[in-house]
Amino acid sequence: MLITVSQHAPVSTRTAILLAAAEAGLRAQTMHDGLGGEVIAVAGSLSIEPLGLAGIERVESVHKPYMLASLEARSRSTVTVGDVVIGGATPVTIAGPCSIEPGDGLIEIARSVKAAGATMLRGGAFKPRSSPYSFQGLGEDGLRALAAARDETGLPVVTEVMEPEQVDLVAGYADMLQIGSRNMANFPLLKRLGTVSTPVLLKRGFSATLEEFLMSAEYIMASGNPNVVLCERGIRGFDAAFRFNLDLNVVPAIREVSHLPVMVDPSHGTGRRSLVRRMSMAGLASGADGLVIEVHPDPDAALSDGYQTITPAELAHIQRFGSAVHAALAGVDGDLVDAERDDSMERDVIRIAVLEDDVMALSA
Ligand code: PEP
Ligand code: MN
Numbered sequence: 001m002l003i004t005v006s007q008h009a010p011v012s013t014r015t016a017i018l019l020a021a022a023e024a025g026l027r028a029q030t031m032h033d034g035l036g037g038e039v040i041a042v043a044g045s046l047s048i049e050p051l052g053l054a055g056i057e058r059v060e061s062v063h064k065p066y067m068l069a070s071l072e073a074r075s076r077s078t079v080t081v082g083d084v085v086i087g088g089a090t091p092v093t094i095a096g097p098c099s100i101e102p103g104d105g106l107i108e109i110a111r112s113v114k115a116a117g118a119t120m121l122r123g124g125a126f127k128p129r130s131s132p133y134s135f136q137g138l139g140e141d142g143l144r145a146l147a148a149a150r151d152e153t154g155l156p157v158v159t160e161v162m163e164p165e166q167v168d169l170v171a172g173y174a175d176m177l178q179i180g181s182r183n184m185a186n187f188p189l190l191k192r193l194g195t196v197s198t199p200v201l202l203k204r205g206f207s208a209t210l211e212e213f214l215m216s217a218e219y220i221m222a223s224g225n226p227n228v229v230l231c232e233r234g235i236r237g238f239d240a241a242f243r244f245n246l247d248l249n250v251v252p253a254i255r256e257v258s259h260l261p262v263m264v265d266p267s268h269g270t271g272r273r274s275l276v277r278r279m280s281m282a283g284l285a286s287g288a289d290g291l292v293i294e295v296h297p298d299p300d301a302a303l304s305d306g307y308q309t310i311t312p313a314e315l316a317h318i319q320r321f322g323s324a325v326h327a328a329l330a331g332v333d334g335d336l337v338d339a340e341r342d343d344s345m346e347r348d349v350i351r352i353a354v355l356e357d358d359v360m361a362l363s364a
Contacts, residue, residue, distance in 0.1 A: 009055020065215065067222075125145075125160070129304070206235050206236050214230075267293055
């Protein structure tokens with residue numbers, strides 16, 4: 001169940017609920033409701049009326065299984081990474097190489113993606129590669145390079161963490177922790193992320209349903225870290241022409257049921273450099289809060305995922321048109337459009353009824 005406690009409630013109300021949950025042997029987790037109050041998710045049903053608590057705003061016993069991630073729990077959330085706000089009015093671009101490579105090329109890439117308009121830097125230090133013989137990443141040396149690039153450019157950095165034991169190490173360098181597609185259902189890892197407050201970029205498993213995706217977010221949130229950003233990165237389809245199919249249905253569908261920000265990765269989502277430009281536009285049009293794009297100065301020489309990697313110049317092009325797409329579509333979800341549509345439907349219904357009355361009157 002979800003219990004919303006008003007910002008004016010005495011502290012004792014919250015304490016009493018948590019105590020009652022503990023006494024009933026039920027897990028409970030609190031989270032800000034975005035309006036100054038707090039929402040408490042209790043894994044089970046608790047009879048709180050007899051407690052006569054002050055400041056209870058709402059109690060929902062019927063809700064989605066992903067309680068904390070659901071739009072029933074709170075208003076739309078934003079996640080702040082350094083000085084970048086994900087889920088706000090401005091779309092965010094996270095750009096950088098698939099893998100951080102040996103040498104000092106990352107600083108160069110960081111400067112160029114920043115100049116192209118990116119707001120955050122990405123780069124893998126621990127890489128989940130399909131083959132054990134492929135480049136596995138630079139490990140902690142890569143993390144050091146990433147932190148140095150952040151320090152020089154001011155761009156907050158995101159990098160993947162693959163094991164629960166690595167969480168503290170990676171969080172010591174990175175501003176945001178990426179959970180890769182292959183680890184979306186690594187529950188020990190998700191639970192471990194609840195023990196830090198570092199924001200998490202949770203990529204969708206490439207065969208995960210919308211509900212499984214949101215339940216993975218729930219794992220992190222229920223463990224105590226509410227700072228989750230979802231990322232659609234393509235699902236497996238039947239067509240060998242594409243490495244993955246970017247599933248843009250999921251973006252507006254998530255927005256209907258969850259308050260969490262959603263980003264789109266058109267690099268992994270297509271597996272093809274030439275498709276990234278258009279699918280970036282489509283991602284923004286679908287309502288994404290931003291893009292995650294693989295960028296390298298010489299994509300063909302990149303140590304991983306070069307075939308889906310674009311140049312900084314291409315990124316600048318995407319940024320320019322992406323801003324226009326975003327601006328053109330601002331307000332597309334607004335109430336006015338719905339109200340007008342509902343209104344006109346209502347008018348049609350009334351018109352038909354009036355016509356039927358007229359026909360009746362005429363034939364009488
Ligand atoms: C990546 O971002 O480089 C990556 C490995 O992504 P995914 O987990 O979506 O395949
Ligand atoms: Mn990659």
